[in-house]
Amino acid sequence: MKRGLVLGALMVVGALLTASGAARQTPSAASIQVDKVRDNLYVFRGGGGNTAAFITANGVTLVDAKLPGWGKPILEKLKEITEKPVTTIINTHTHFDHVGGNVEFPATVEVVTHENTAKLMREMRPVTGGPEQPNVFKDKNGLGLPKRTFKDRMTLGSGDERIELHYFGRAHTGGDAWVVFPALRVLHTGDVFAAKILPLIDANNGGSGVEYSQTIAKAVAALKNIDTVITGHNPTTLTMNDLKAYSDFTREFAQTAQAAKKAGRTIDDVVNSWKTPERFQKDGYLTPEEIQQQFRQSIAAQAARLRANVEVVWNETK
């Protein structure tokens, strides 16, 4: 039974994006790479989505908590930086490579999410196009589930320690939180912008291929004075210009699928002909080989993701 669960977990990890090398690694603090973004803001890479650690006078706020099993390693790694306790975890969305570690923190830690994500985390529905998601919260009687939620906007803390949470609509899921550290001029996008690659459009968890681009455009218009963008999975920070370009990239992708449907072509036509447009290739968008190397996503898994995305847009197009 145990072995089956472990193998299952390894297989699902390969299907979501995981940071380089970490996909098949046993959770450990040594496998977490720490990048200092500001004096009081760090990014922990490896073991799932990028975790931000914001050190304040009274404690640490984390953005995302990685795959199941990686909560303890996050805490251990954090001890190398500060003695302060984790007080808050903000989860950007419901995927298990961002929320799985929640259950390894004390019950006193306040978990904050968008209201839709709070509902979705109770269910941990399968991701569109795979994989199934383990429900670590059910196994722990609801430990790690959010108790505090927001609808459009929420402010945590004050002064230079203020954190602004925003919701701009459907994209990667139906509950994507945008997390801003205004005094630091830093944004964490979660997986709405995972990396310079095709998005994962998780319709089963409320995501939308047709609305994806305009949701990003709303964020770009609303969020001013940002110098540094922490993405869901990219191994380096990016910029607002990169985010703006990602709005164009996701719009062109959706329009390509929509135009094909309206012209009476097939999903196969789109899947077989779609390539990263040249101007995005020049802008550092990853080749299939680079995606395989950086994120351990096989060429076949990438093709399956492309098909799943086209199907989502197709189903949203009348």
Ligand SMILES: [Zn+2]
């Ligand atoms: Zn995700």
